Amino acid sequence: xxxxxxxxxxxxxxxxxxxxxxxxxxxxxxxxxxxxxxxxxxxxxxxxxxxxxxxxxxxxxxxxxxxxxxxxxxxxxxxxxxxxxxxxxxxxxxxxxxxxxxxxxxxxxxxxxxxxx
Amino acid sequence: xxxxxxxxxxxxxxxxxxxxxxxxxxxxxxxxxxxxxxxxxxxxxxxxxxxxxxxxxxxxxxxxxxxxxxxxxxxxxxxxxxxxxxxxxxxxxxxxxxxxxxxxxxxxxxxxxxxxxxxxxxxxxxxxxxxxxxxxxxxxxxxxxxxxxxxxxxxxxxxxxxxxxxxxxxxxxxxxxxxxxxxxxxxxxxxxxxxxxxxxxxxxxxxxxxxxxxxxxxxxxxxxxxxxxxxxxxxxxxxxxxxxxxxxxxxxxxxxxxxxxxxxxxxxxxxxxxxxxxxxxxxxxxxxxxxxxxxxxxxxxxxxxxxxxxxxxxxxxxxxxx
Numbered sequence: 143x144x145x146x147x148x149x150x151x152x153x154x155x156x157x158x159x160x161x162x163x164x165x166x167x168x169x170x171x172x173x174x175x176x177x178x179x180x181x182x183x184x185x186x187x188x189x190x191x192x193x194x195x196x197x198x199x200x201x202x203x204x205x206x207x208x209x210x211x212x213x214x215x216x217x218x219x220x221x222x223x224x225x226x227x228x229x230x231x232x233x234x235x236x237x238x239x240x241x242x243x244x245x246x247x248x249x250x251x252x253x254x255x256x257x258x259x
Numbered sequence: 260x261x262x263x264x265x266x267x268x269x270x271x272x273x274x275x276x277x278x279x280x281x282x283x284x285x286x287x288x289x290x291x292x293x294x295x296x297x298x299x300x301x302x303x304x305x306x307x308x309x310x311x312x313x314x315x316x317x318x319x320x321x322x323x324x325x326x327x328x329x330x331x332x333x334x335x336x337x338x339x340x341x342x343x344x345x346x347x348x349x350x351x352x353x354x355x356x357x358x359x360x361x362x363x364x365x366x367x368x369x370x371x372x373x374x375x376x377x378x379x380x381x382x383x384x385x386x387x388x389x390x391x392x393x394x395x396x397x398x399x400x401x402x403x404x405x406x407x408x409x410x411x412x413x414x415x416x417x418x419x420x421x422x423x424x425x426x427x428x429x430x431x432x433x434x435x436x437x438x439x440x441x442x443x444x445x446x447x448x449x450x451x452x453x454x455x456x457x458x459x460x461x462x463x464x465x466x467x468x469x470x471x472x473x474x475x476x477x478x479x480x481x482x483x484x485x486x487x488x489x490x491x492x493x494x495x496x497x498x499x500x501x502x503x504x505x506x507x508x509x510x511x512x513x514x515x516x517x518x519x520x521x522x523x524x525x526x527x528x529x530x531x532x533x534x535x536x537x538x539x540x541x542x543x544x545x546x547x548x549x550x551x552x553x554x555x556x557x558x559x560x561x562x563x564x565x566x567x568x569x570x571x572x573x574x575x576x577x578x579x580x581x
Contacts, residue, residue, distance in 0.1 A: 256395040
């Protein structure tokens with residue numbers, strides 16, 4: 143059941159992205175920013191956590207999951223160390239993902255050359 | 260007089276419906292170079308040097324090269340020309356560069372300022388994506404109205420009329436810059452259709468000709484979206500576009516099997532389709548009078564970021580053979 147919900151919810155998030163690209167004039171970069179911001183706002187109201195409880199990685203892996211982590215990290219850190227936490231919390235919580243992206247991006251760029259599809 | 264031409268295209272173009280018409284197909288997108296910009300320069304350099312070889316000239320018999328491409332500061336044209344040791348003028352007309360370089364070369368020759376001129380142009384899918392949209396590494400989704408930049412280069416040898424029965428440029432109608440406020444760089448066909456409409460109308464007025472005069476009127480790279488819009492523009496004027504009006508952007512790829520969205524674009528679209536296909540058909544006598552109208556969308560990455568609308572242009576060449 144977990145797998146099915148992850149598949150359905152993750153797929154639905156991607157469907158929304160595809161519709162935005164096909165039906166609106168939004169560029170993919172704007173859709174990306176929109177999704178991250180949306181994830182952060184939803185978690186600001188505590189809503190994205192509910193989606194993750196249902197879908198697991200189906201909700202954390204797509205882009206809004208990154209926004210969720212930023213918001214959740216900021217909120218937790220504010221509770222621990224106060225106001226400054228709003229600035230440090232989000233980045234601390236997502237540091238692993240960001241560093242991994244830079245590291246693996248660099249490695250892959252060393253190994254492969256880009257090609258057209 | 261367009262005495263000869265040479266076309267070089269990439270792998271995808273070489274698999275398209277016109278594959279048998281191109282002089283040379285290079286399977287490697289990098290053309291043995293280390294970057295897209297150098298690869299595009301290599302394509303163009305090959306198109307020019309093979310044309311010189313083919314026509315039996317030595318490079319110092321060529322008086323001038325007129326060439327342009329889509330990159331910042333015409334990088335690939337300059338890379339292509341730096342090994343050639345031939346006087347060079349760079350031109351920018353985005354995807355309309357083919358008409359610009361051939362038209363101006365004819366003006367030079369007709370005025371007696373030069374005897375042998377090579378008019379050339381190139382584009383490359385990968386360098387154009389990087390220049391105008393996103394680098395390929397980002398793996399962006401392409402919207403359905405986006406066009407596929409042709410990887411290729413074409414060069415044309417322009418000489419004074421020596422009486423041989425080769426296609427001759429009889430008129431060169433220089434277009435005006437228009438801007439209808441369209442901002443979407445992923446929908447260039449729609450931007451450019453009004454420019455093609457304007458230039459075709461003005462050309463026919465100037466020369467007091469009508470559609471029937473030409474065997475075929477070919478637009479540059481409007482693609483499926485822009486071509487449809489052009490039909491609507493003419494319909495508003497009460498003119499039903501004759502089906503003979505073809506578009507190089509539609510002819511280049513097979514939309515159904517090659518996943519090229521709204522059709523081909525880029526300097527090489529009109530240049531390679533004319534040089535590879537129509538030029539040969541004119542030599543065979545299939546077509547005797549062609550009006551070719553390449554269009555250009557004159558945006559840059561910075562103007563898109565500024566949120567500016569896209570200025571467009573179209574030039575027309577009337578080409579005839581006896």
